[in-house]
Amino acid sequence: MRDGARNVIIVGSGPAGYTAGLYAARALLEPLMFAGYMSGGQLMLTSDVENFPGYPKGIGGPEMMVDMREQAERFGLEVHDKNVERLDLSERPFKVWVEGEEFRSESLIICTGAEAIWLGAKGEEDQKGRGISTCATCDGAFFRDEEIIVIGGGDSAMEEATFLTRFASKVTIIHRRDVFKASKVMIERAESHPKIEIKTFKQIKEWLSDENGLTGAILEDPRDGSEESIRCAGAFIAIGHKPITGFLEGQLETDEEGYLVHIENTMTAISGVFAAGDVVDKRYRQAITAAGMGCQAAIDAERWLEEQHQ
Ligand SMILES: Cc1cc2nc3c(=O)[nH]c(=O)nc-3n(C[C@H](O)[C@H](O)[C@H](O)COP(=O)(O)OP(=O)(O)OC[C@H]3O[C@@H](n4cnc5c(N)ncnc54)[C@H](O)[C@@H]3O)c2cc1C
Structure with a gap:
């Protein structure tokens, strides 16, 4: 942390966010997560998840999300059940506003998912x-x-x-x-x-x-x-979903549907800002792919932070 700025702030608490949180916490980055208006994400709305590896009998969506949170918190992920209102990505550390309070972070992982249309x-x-x-x-x-x-x-x-x-x-x-x-x-x-x-x-x-x-x-x-x-x-x-990118106020490049556009791996157009899950993925939109991308984003953020200190 530099001048009170966090190493990484994770925005969103679906499978992407919690997996990013788990990896970032285990990499000792002391990550902070804002879980948002729907803590646990879209899987809180479903009963049975039968296609997430490791659960041979299937698992309830909310139950799985509680497990994911517990696992990440066990390694030190700090979770606040609050919504990010606004970000300033014009300079580092990036600024994050939550209920009027300002937080700062060297890197960000955006995992805000999508919502029903x-x-x-x-x-x-x-x-x-x-x-x-x-x-x-x-x-x-x-x-x-x-x-x-x-x-x-x-x-x-x-x-x-x-x-x-x-x-x-x-x-x-x-x-x-x-x-x-x-x-x-x-x-x-x-x-x-x-x-x-x-x-x-x-x-x-x-x-x-x-x-x-x-x-x-x-x-x-x-x-x-x-x-x-x-x-x-x-x-x-049941006619589809739209990615939750409005709060970014156009600071990150999106396609015509609002999905974040990547430049390299999980890094967005702004160096130090990463994104994972349904907010960037309109092709797969699965818990396992979101979790996989969350893992990638945390590893990318960790390596990027290391490069900044060399
Ligand atoms: C009814 C239903 C059933 C499903 N069943 C399955 C299934 O069986 N298997 C499967 O693999 N997939 C299933 N899916 C799809 C799966 O839920 C998604 O692919 C997955 O949840 C995407 O994860 P995510 O982390 O990208 O985002 P999400 O799960 O969408 O989570 C987004 C998170 O961002 C947070 N957020 C948004 N805006 C802000 C903000 N401004 N500040 C802070 N936080 C914010 C929200 O609170 C939420 O926590 C289902 C989806 C639905 C809707």
Whole structure:
């Protein structure tokens, strides 16, 4: 540390952040982490993780994130459950503002992940968190024996629809095209499920509700504008994610979707600022790949810090 500046501050506490924290702590860099508004990241929203090596029987997402945190803290990662409001990357040490307090750090690892995209259809704001959700695991159980719709054509939509059949009397997948991003196996699983119907060439024009909550939606065919209505008590939007880079206020280069663009390995366009996980990765978006990148970022940061002191 120089003049009270940390060696490394990690922003975000998903698999990327905790893995970066573990490696940085074990390298004796005394890392500080700001865990953000959703401590533990996206896996806090899921029940079973079956594809993270080392868990032959699978593990609950929140349980895994608690384990990751505990493991990193055991080696000295300091975690504050607070959001980073702003950064100044114009000179080193970099400045980090959290709830009005200023922190300084020689290096930064940005692991702020991504968040779900909403449709923005008429009536959506009113029903957010009531009848309309982006997290089947969190809210599915509220719709026991009810009709539910899922919007989207990717793996998430298929996964959420299949999961929701545990509660719902019927699940209808609404997709605006007839081509799916989802993998073949996921589509087949959804298609063959007796409780799931798939409607293609349909998009949500408007959400319908009464004083008790969501009652349905008006669907529109994007090809000719024809409309039909569908009944549902719950709706789950699964149309993708956007990276959380707004707080960087354009100080780091992003692509048109907002993903951070790399210059070399995990180092961004600004020397000493590293990034890992879903905030840079729109291709894989997995816990294991995010964790792998977190490891890479911590090793890159460690080597970079060493070079600065030579
Ligand atoms: C419902 C669901 C189920 C999934 N299931 C699986 C699965 O079974 N297997 C699998 O491999 N992957 C799964 N994924 C994907 C996996 O969760 C992500 O790929 C992974 O979490 C990405 O990790 P990350 O560390 O990049 O970011 P995230 O997990 O998105 O974490 C981002 C972190 O950044 C923090 N943050 C954001 N802004 C700020 C800020 N300004 N200041 C401080 N902190 C901030 C947030 O609080 C959060 O902690 C699932 C995702 C979802 C949504």
